[in-house]
Amino acid sequence: MSFRIAPYELDDLHGIAEIEKECFDHPWSYDSFCMEYADKRKHYFVAKNEEGALMGYGGFAEVEDEAHIMNVAVSAPYRRTGVGSAIMGAMIEKAKELGLNAITLEVDDSNSGAKALYEKAGFRSAGLRPHYYGWDRPANIYWLYFDEKKLG
């Protein structure tokens, strides 16, 4: 399946909110994404197919010298075709371009598909944060350091 990755635009926000609703129990609203869009330290990317349909999105926040991934989601019909990996790749490249030292995220530890995606992209688990998503639902904290030497 052919697709392209690009930084998000204002016109993408409704589509992003739709995918968010499809993918998560507690989705961010359209208004939340408008606030993200207004924040210059947030960097989101979208994947679109040849017809211009939104397939997925992902974004991160610059926090000091780190990139904190806010979310990555791919609409169900387009999964397992490399879209999530491509979005992740675009975020990693952007974080490097900004001179950041590392990229991190938290994921529900039961989300084995997402964990496999992150591990394939080079992230390593730094351990669990208990009860992060609710009782008995720990978050797994993942990091990817761009230059281990620079961090000392």
Ligand SMILES: CC(C)(COP(=O)(O)OP(=O)(O)OC[C@H]1O[C@@H](n2cnc3c(N)ncnc32)[C@H](O)[C@@H]1OP(=O)(O)O)[C@@H](O)C(=O)NCCC(=O)NCCS
């Ligand atoms: C997690 C998610 C973003 C993956 O997107 P995707 O486009 O399907 O990912 P890719 O096709 O790039 O997959 C890359 C690799 O990740 C792993 N992977 C992805 N989904 C997987 C799954 N459901 N089960 C096992 N491994 C999976 C595989 O190693 C895969 O490589 P392969 O297809 O060659 O085996 C997508 O399933 C999704 O949107 N899920 C719902 C939202 C979500 O949970 N987001 C993460 C929140 S932190």
